[in-house]
Amino acid sequence: MSAQPQATPAAEDEVVDLCRELIRFDTSNPGDGTGPGERAAAEYVVGLLQDVGLEPELFESEPGRASVVVRVEGADSSRPALVVHGHLDVVPAHAPDWSVDPFAAEVRDGLVWGRGAVDMKDMDAMVLSVVRQMVRAGRRPARDLVVAMFADEEAGGRLGAGWAVDHRPELFHGATEAISEVGGFSVDVAGQRVYLLQTAEKGLGWLRLVATGRAGHGSQVHTDNAVVHLAEAVARIGRHPWPVQLTPTVRALLEGVAELTGLRFDPEDPASLDALVDALGPASRFVGATLRHSTNPTRLAAGYKENVVPGSATAAVDGRFLPGLSQEFDEQVAALAGPHVRVEDIVRDTGLEVPFEGALVDAMVAAVTAEDPGAQVLPYMLSGGTDNKALSRLGITGYGFAPLRLPPDLDFAGMFHGVDERVPVDALRFGTRVLDRLLSTC
Ligand SMILES: [Zn+2]
Incomplete structure (x- = not known):
């Protein structure tokens, strides 16, 4: 009662x-x-x-x-x-x-x-x-x-x-x-209704890459070409295989999904983690990007004429970093950008993560399960903000x-x-x- x-x-x-x-x-x-x-x-x-x-x-x-x-x-x-x-x-x-x-x-x-x-x-x-x-x-x-x-x-x-x-x-x-x-919406996991309560958000770093080199005539020998520096940096950053880093929220979610599905949870095995994410169905769109940092190049700009090597070239990268790991993210991006490319912030916003516990969390879980008895509630991290x-x-x-x-x-x-x-x-x-x-x- x-x-x-x-x-x-x-x-x-x-x-x-x-x-x-x-x-x-x-x-x-x-x-x-x-x-x-x-x-x-x-x-x-x-x-x-x-x-x-x-x-x-x-x-x-x-x-x-x-x-x-x-x-x-x-x-x-x-x-x-x-x-x-x-x-x-x-x-x-x-x-x-x-x-x-x-x-x-x-x-x-x-x-x-x-x-x-x-x-x-x-x-x-x-x-x-x-x-x-x-x-x-x-x-x-x-x-x-x-x-x-x-x-x-x-x-x-x-x-x-x-x-x-x-x-x-x-x-x-x-x-x-x-x-x-x-958060608070339900998903189907192995026939079981699970409500995903959002307790974390990735941080946002829209970055500008600025490559510099020596400007000059396009017919000459150029070993210091800003366009080449930029292209290499964009490729390194865009292709970088960011390693899995499970924050407490994502770990708790995947452990919960493993329990419900009987699938294996092995933090050392990315394939097992991908299978757990997939088990969330369409909600994997929200969750898939929360296991690691991400860096997607989105804009490129350089040059003004075919036979002029420009002195600089720029790109934009949509970076999303895990909460609490922004400094490590910045250091990695700077290293990937290389010596000829400066990394600047266009827009930056913090990541958030709080424990899946406490009186308010308990009250949210109780309110959901009172209206949907037998449902599960698990925490998750939003990849956006x-x-x-x-x-x-x-x-x-x-x-x-x-x-x-x-x-x-x-x-x-x-x-x-x-x-x-x-x-x-x-x-x-x-x-x-x-x-x-x-x-x-x-
Ligand atoms: Zn909205």
Whole structure:
């Protein structure tokens, strides 16, 4: 028997409508300042919160780039607050590729279709419907909540979470922990439903390689050619077989998968690790890149005429380093780049990793298993990043927990930034129940 409060039907009933309404605001964020911005969606969120008597604050980092924050008083305000955050922007959608209008939020075959359906207007709607229901019913969350809906996550959060942390840190006063995307969804492992709770994120290092050499006429002998230096460095860095380094999160995940599947876990045997990653099905897209650093060359630029050897040449590399190992990563990249190539940061953001334990983790596991008895919960590392990176600068420990019970055949990882992004209606309702339990008890 559970003594925990149940979500009233109203929250579950409105979550689908709220998700659809949010999708209908085109908040595409191409990252170059040409998008429509989040203002209209943010005003809609403000209305939803004011409706139940809350006093949200809307603020803009730049005209149209709006975020919303509201504090909800908890039963015990002496405890540290919990940040529950989402982002209002989405990546652009190329409509001709889609089966539906990406901003119409159609419901088809029991799913809500549209840009943002999983990233992350689903979670935004779940949070808003649960908070509204709690306030309407006169229930308090267990502790103070800081509910935040940020702008600009899809372009790195500089105009959203990053801006709020830098310019309005008092909004998060007293907060020590946070939950948001990308975790809490279920995957099928050997017929067993497993929820992946995100306890780690890789760090991000977008790097510029700058090769220098002696400029001159293309007809002469050149032993110090910047283009050659760059090409060799790009090839070395791009081909480098980064060794497996299992952080505690990834080790715990793979050990858990080994237990469920009966497959062998041998940290010294990369093939055994690959088999464990594969056993996660489509979620292996999220997990596959978390066993090691990665460096993918993405841009090249050099020269201005066929018969002129340029004095310099540049390339960009998308580097992703394991949390806690950024210095080792930098040293390795510099060594691979070689003596003629300088490595500069274009964008850099921290890696995160926290233990899969503690009261909040226990509460997340309990909330999921109360609604899905018999399910397993395992930790995992996201190969990308979230706004939890920005909040970590305030000492806030972030988890990815946007609970969704998904059918085993849905390629959930492929939905992120993908064509025909969609989320099951049942999963939204499930997530609402789980979140209500969590926020009532944690
Ligand atoms: Zn997202």
